[in-house]
Amino acid sequence: MRWTKAYIPTVKEDPAEAEIMSHKLMVRAGMIKKVGAGIYTLLPLGLAVTRKVEQIVREEMNLIGALELLMPVLSPAELWKETGRWDVYGAELMRLKDRHDRDFVLGPTHEEVITDLVRGRVRSYRQLPLTLYQIQTKFRDEIRPRFGVVRGREFIMKDAYSFNRDEECLDKTYRDMYGAYDAVFRRCGLRFRPVLADSGAIGGDVTHEFNVLATIGESHIISCPSDECAYAATDETAESVIEESTVDGSPAPLSETHTPRMKTVEEVCAFLKAESRKLVKTILYESDGEVVVALVRGDREISESKLRRVLKRDVLTMAGEATVRGFTGAEVGYAGPVGLKGARLVADKNVVKMANFITGANKTDYHLINVNAGRDFSPDVVADITVAASGDKCIRCGRTLTDYRGIEVGQIFKLGTKYSLKMNATYIDEKGVETPFAMGCYGIGITRTVAASVEQNHDDNGIIWPPPIAPFQVIITPVSTNDEAIMSAAEKIYSELCAKGIDVLLDDRDERPGVKFKDADLIGIPLRVTIGSRSLKQGKLEVRIRRTGEMQETPVEDAADRITQLLNEIS
Ligand code: ATP
Ligand code: MG
Numbered sequence: 001m002r003w004t005k006a007y008i009p010t011v012k013e014d015p016a017e018a019e020i021m022s023h024k025l026m027v028r029a030g031m032i033k034k035v036g037a038g039i040y041t042l043l044p045l046g047l048a049v050t051r052k053v054e055q056i057v058r059e060e061m062n063l064i065g066a067l068e069l070l071m072p073v074l075s076p077a078e079l080w081k082e083t084g085r086w087d088v089y090g091a092e093l094m095r096l097k098d099r100h101d102r103d104f105v106l107g108p109t110h111e112e113v114i115t116d117l118v119r120g121r122v123r124s125y126r127q128l129p130l131t132l133y134q135i136q137t138k139f140r141d142e143i144r145p146r147f148g149v150v151r152g153r154e155f156i157m158k159d160a161y162s163f164n165r166d167e168e169c170l171d172k173t174y175r176d177m178y179g180a181y182d183a184v185f186r187r188c189g190l191r192f193r194p195v196l197a198d199s200g201a202i203g204g205d206v207t208h209e210f211n212v213l214a215t216i217g218e219s220h221i222i223s224c225p226s227d228e229c230a231y232a233a234t235d236e237t238a239e240s241v242i243e244e245s246t247v248d249g250s251p252a253p254l255s256e257t258h259t260p261r262m263k264t265v266e267e268v269c270a271f272l273k274a275e276s277r278k279l280v281k282t283i284l285y286e287s288d289g290e291v292v293v294a295l296v297r298g299d300r301e302i303s304e305s306k307l308r309r310v311l312k313r314d315v316l317t318m319a320g321e322a323t324v325r326g327f328t329g330a331e332v333g334y335a336g337p338v339g340l341k342g343a344r345l346v347a348d349k350n351v352v353k354m355a356n357f358i359t360g361a362n363k364t365d366y367h368l369i370n371v372n373a374g375r376d377f378s379p380d381v382v383a384d385i386t387v388a389a390s391g392d393k394c395i396r397c398g399r400t401l402t403d404y405r406g407i408e409v410g411q412i413f414k415l416g417t418k419y420s421l422k423m424n425a426t427y428i429d430e431k432g433v434e435t436p437f438a439m440g441c442y443g444i445g446i447t448r449t450v451a452a453s454v455e456q457n458h459d460d461n462g463i464i465w466p467p468p469i470a471p472f473q474v475i476i477t478p479v480s481t482n483d484e485a486i487m488s489a490a491e492k493i494y495s496e497l498c499a500k501g502i503d504v505l506l507d508d509r510d511e512r513p514g515v516k517f518k519d520a521d522l523i524g525i526p527l528r529v530t531i532g533s534r535s536l537k538q539g540k541l542e543v544r545i546r547r548t549g550e551m552q553e554t555p556v557e558d559a560a561d562r563i564t565q566l567l568n569e570i571s
Contacts, residue, residue, distance in 0.1 A: 001472065001503075001504070001505050001506070002505075002506045002508045003505060003506065003507045003508055003509050004508050004509055006044065006505070007030075007043065007044050008029075008030045008043075008044070008045055008519075008523065009030040009033075009043065010028060010029060010030045010519055010522055010523065011027060011028045011030065012028070013028075014027075014028065015027045015028075015034070018148065019146065019147065019216075020147050020148075020150070020216045020455065021216075021454070021455060021458055022147070022148060022150065022451040022452070022454035022455040022458070023147050023148030023150070023451070025454050025458055025462060025463050025522075026046065026148055026149070026450075026451065026454060026463075027148070028462075028522060029045065029462060029463055029522050029523045029524065030043055030045055030523070031043055031045045031046030031049070032046045032148060032149060037145050037153070038142055038145025038146075038151065038152045038153035038154070039152065039153055039154050040148065040149055040152060040154075042447070045471045045523060046450070048471035048472075048503075049450050049453075049465070049469055049470070049471050050156060050446060050447060050450055052468065052469040052470075052471075053188060053446050053449050053450055053469055054135050054156075054158070054446055056184055056187045056188060056468065056469070057135065057158045057184050057444055057446065058135070060180040060181075060183050060184045060187075061133050061158070061160060061180060063180065063183075064131070064176040064177065064179070064180050065131065065176075066131040066132065066133045066160050066162075067130075067131065067132050067133070068132075068133055068134065068135075069132050069133070069134055070134050070136060071107070071110050071113050071114065071117070071134055071136070072107075072113070073106055073107050073136065073137060073138075073139070074104050074105070074106060074107070075104065075105050075107055075110075075112065075113050076102070076103070076104055076105075077095070077102070077103030077104060077105060079105075079112040079113060079116055080093075080105055080112055082112065082422060082423055083111070083112055083419060083422045083423060084422070085112065086103075086105075088314050088315055089108070091141060091143070092108060092140050092141050092142065092143070093105055093108060093140075093141070094106035094108070094139040094140070094141050094153075106139035107136075107138060107139065108138055108139055108140045109138065109157075109159060109441070109443065110134070110159055110161070111161065111415070111419050111439075111441055112419070112423070114132060114161045115161075115419045115420065115423045115425045115437075115439070116423065117132075118130070118132075118163055118425060118437070119420075119423060119424065119425035119426070122163060122427060123427055123428055124427060124428060125165055125427055125428065125429045125430055125435075127427070128163060128164060128165045128169065128427065128437075129162055129163060129164040129165065129169050129170075129172070129173050130162070130163045131160055131161070131162040131163075131173060132160065132161055132162075133158060133159065133160035133161070133442075134158070134159060134160075135156065135157070135158045135446065136156070136157065136159070137154055137155070137156055137157075138154070138155055138156070138157045138159075139153065139154050140153060140155075141153055147216070147451070148451055149447040149448060149450065149451050150407060150448050150451045150452070151218075151448075152447065155445060155446075155447045155448065156445075156446040156447045157443055157444065157445055157446060158443065158444040158446055159441065159442070159443045160177070160441065160442040160443075161439065161440070161441050161442075162174075162177075162439060162440040162441075162442070163425075163427075163437040163438075163439060164437065164438040164439065164440065165427075165429065165435070165438065166435075166438050167416070167438055169438065170414055170416070170438040170439070170440055171414075173440055174206070174412060174414055174440055177412050177440070177442045178194065178208065178412060181194070181210050181410050181412065181442075181444070182194070184410075184444065185210055185212070185409065185410070185449075187468055188449060188453055188466065188468065188469050189453065189457065189466025189467075189468060189469065190212050190409070190449075190452065190453060190456060190466075191212065191213050191456060192210055192211060192212045192213065192406075192409065193210070193211050193213065193221065193223070193232055193406065194208045194209070194210050194211075194232070195208060195209050195210075195211055195219075195221050195223070195232040195233050195234055195237075195406075196208060196209075196232065196233035196234070196237050196238070197209040197233065197234045197236075197237050197411065198234060198236050198237045198305035198309075205414055205416055206413070206414040207411060207412065207413040207414065208411065208412050209234060209406075209408045209410070209411045210408070210409050210410040210411070210412075210444075211406025211407060211408050211409070212406060212407045212409050212449075212452040212453075212455070212456060213404060213405075213406055213456070214405060214406065214407050214452065214455045214456060215405055216405070216407075216455065217405035217406040217407040217408075218405075218407070218408075219234055219405065219406040219407065219408045220234060220235040220236075220403060220405060221233070221234055221235065221403065221404050221405070221406050222234070222235050222238040222240065222388045222389070222390065222392070222401050222402070222403050223401065223402060223403075223404065224394040224396065224397060224399055224401055225399060225400070225401075225402055226394075226397060226399050228397075229394060229396050229397040229399065231394050231395065231396045231397070231401075233388070234305075235303075235387050235388050235389065235403065236303045236304070236305040236306065236387055237303070237305060237306070237388075238388035238395075238401070239384055239388065239395040240388040240389075240392030240393060240394065240395055240401055241392060241393040241394075241395060241398070242297070242300070242350050242386065242392050242393075243392075243393075249355055249356065250355070251355060251356060251370065251372040251375055252356050252370040253370060254338075254368060254369075254370050254371060254372075254375075254376055255368070255369055255370060256361050256363075256366050256367075256368055256369075257272065257366065257367055257368070257369055258365060258366060259271055259272070259365060259366060259367045260365045261365065262333075262365075262367070263331075263332065263333025263334070264333065265279055265281060265298045265299075268358065268367060269298070272358060272367070272369070274358060275299075276298040276299040277297055277298060277299045278298065278354075278356075278357055278358055279297075279298030279357060279358040279359070280295050280296070280297060280298060280336075280337075280351055280354065280357045280358070280359050280371070281295065281296050281297070281298055281302070282294075282295055282335040282336050282337055282359055282360055283295075283296070283302055283318065283335075284318070284319035284323060284324050284327060284328075284335060284343070285304075285307070285316050285317065285318055285319055286316075286317050286318075286319045286320075286323060287308075287311060287313045287315060287316045287317070288313060288315070290343075290344065291319060291323060291327060291342070291343040291344075292307075292311060292316075292343060292344045292346060293335070293337065293340060293343045293344065293345045293346065294307055294346045294347075294348075294385060295337055295345070295346065295347040295348060295351045295359075295379070296348045296350075296351065296385060296386055297348065297350050297351060297354065297386070298358075300348075300350075300386045300387065300389070301386070301387040302348075302385055302386065302387070303385055303386060303387045303388075304316055306383070306384060306385045306386075307346065307385045310346060310381060310383045310385060311344075311346070327340070327342070327343060328340065328360070328362040329362055329363070330360070330361075330362050330363050330364045330366075331364045333360065334360040334361060334362060334363060334364055334365070334366060334367070335360045335362060336359035336360035336361055336362055336367070336368055336371070337359060337371075337373075337376075337377040337379070338359065338361070338362070338368055338371060338376045338377050339362060339377075340362060340377070344380050344381065345377065345378075345379045345380045345381070346379065346380065346381045346382075346383060346385060347373060347379035347381070347382050347383075348382075348383070348384065348385045348386050349382055349383060349384050350386065351373060351379075351382075352373045352374070352379065352382050354373070355372055356369070356370040356371070356372065357370075357371050357372075358371065359371045388401065389401075389403065390402045390403040407448065407451075407452045407455065408445070408448075409444060409445055409448055409449045409452050410442075410443060410444040410445065410449075411442075411443055412440065412441075412442040412443075413440060413441050413442070414440050415439040415440055415441055416438055416439065417436040417437070417438060417439070418439070419439055420436035420437040420438075420439055421436050425437050450469075453465070453466065453469060454524075457524070458524070461518070461521040461522065462521045462522035462523065462524055463522065463523060463524025464524050464526075464546050464547045465524040465525065465526055465546075466526075466571070467526045467567055467570060467571040468571060470503070470524065470525060470526050471503070471523070471525075472503045472504060472505040472525050473502050473503050473504070473525070473526055473527065473567055474497055474502055474503070474504045474505070474525065474526070474527045474528075474529060474563060474567070475504070475505045475506075475507055475520045475523075475525040475527070475528050475529070476490050476493055476494055476497075476504060476505070476506045476507065476528075476529045476531065477507045477513070477516050477517065477520060477528055477529065477530050477531070478490040478506075478507070478508070478531045479513040479516075479530065479531065479532040479533070480513075480533070481508055481509070481510045482510075483533055485533065485536055486531050486532070486533060486536060487508075489531050489536055489541065489556055490506060490508075490531050491506075492556070493529060493531075493541070493556070493559050493560060493563075494506045496559075496560035497560055497563060497564075500560060500564055502563075502564065502567070505525065507519070507520065513530075513532075520546075521546065524546060525546060526545070526546050526547070526567065526570060527543055527544070527545060527546065527563060527566060527567060527570075528543070528544045528546065529541055529542070529543050529544075529559070529563065530542040530543075530544065535553065536556070539555055539556050539557070540553045540554060540555055540556065541553070541554060541556055541559055542554075543559075543562070543563060543566060545566070545570060547570065552566070
């Protein structure tokens, strides 16, 4: 490609709303252009990188025997009503009506559509396992679209779905996918970690998120520092051992204390001169019309993900003021477990180890002190419902856990029979028995992966593409387009490299060298070949590695070979 024939609208200024480097650089390098909140056009350079990532994903999917297909973006609401996700998915689901007033969905994910495709058609155990995938535009009406294509409302995803005979068969597919994901992100030149995670609105039991390490990442990950143990999970999911220094003597007499207008943990603790770990937070939730009361130590957060799992519920929302008032007989801020009736009481496992703690008194402006589980109230369920934090101990090996941030670029789920049961999708097993498929689903955010790569691979001057996903692997920069010798050398190298199947950009613009160098750095081409009259007189040209800034002189005759070799070395 010649620059004068390309469309690479580089921009000098950072876009005002861009908060992170990848967003700024993708706009400035002429890769993306905003159309609306969370909606972007992929310009030719952005599309080139996207296609490279897609190709890597496609190759790795095909390697494990997954088959590509393309489902429609648009699907009828009936399918979503069949699984209940028409209601459960909530506001993120993009809904629309056709001219006959029928409801439709712009797909955020395709479990319903694919299960509908397979049911009734794949009938024999001999056809299993079957894994199908597509690379397609997805829609999600994100509450807060941001960070450019990291969190868009329209984005490209690879989504795969497996239909398996049983758990064992699903295990094998899941492991294959895990391996394929590992290969994809490695080939994209990313530093990443697979971590145990929460299955959220997709549902299912086992799930891993693949997170690219980045300080701006929205995923919070807790991990064991030991390579041998390597325990890693999202903070909402991670199990950990929390210090037990809160076990504090034998139970003292329960008493009520006046805490006027003191509602938050901070206010109550300051007022009573107590550490927040001496208090127990009582939080009311609503789920499917049931009220659930959750208890967690005052200095820690409740993991709604863990709580949902304990309750086996998909949807959980914090109770509104009216419910809290109705249940506790007090204003919000004074709820406590003692004497509370008619709701399921879930206590965190650390709460039952505590002694003589503070809770609300279910009476406005009052708290109780010296509360003890067992003596003063009995939880219906005791479970781990706390968000893990750095400083906790590893559940597996006891070492101190640390935290870091990541951008979730992929997630794989073992769905089991969640969708096949609801949608009556079965096959006939070896014994002739009608059996629901054991399913898995597996997503990769293609456009998010592109952005995550920029987030990890850039410097002050611009993007530094890992060669396998660079829009062009080499840029040829003749310092003057009016010099015949320079231009003929440039054309020679250009056609030699093209003949080798390398993606080359020839910067044939009549611009000052400084401008060309700046742009080459900004758009992040791994190798720059500079052709200037002085070195050309000695039969040489200069090759510069974008990542290190290292320069090498190469004779013009074997430049194409040398450049190819160098590309391999840095890939
Ligand atoms: P998140 O927690 O970031 O909202 P998710 O867990 O809802 O993502 P999945 O349903 O697992 O996402 O979708 C599969 C992949 O699609 C994600 O791992 C991510 O890479 C990508 N993805 C999800 N939402 C978006 C979005 N709004 N914009 C771009 N990519 C997205
Ligand atoms: Mg996810």
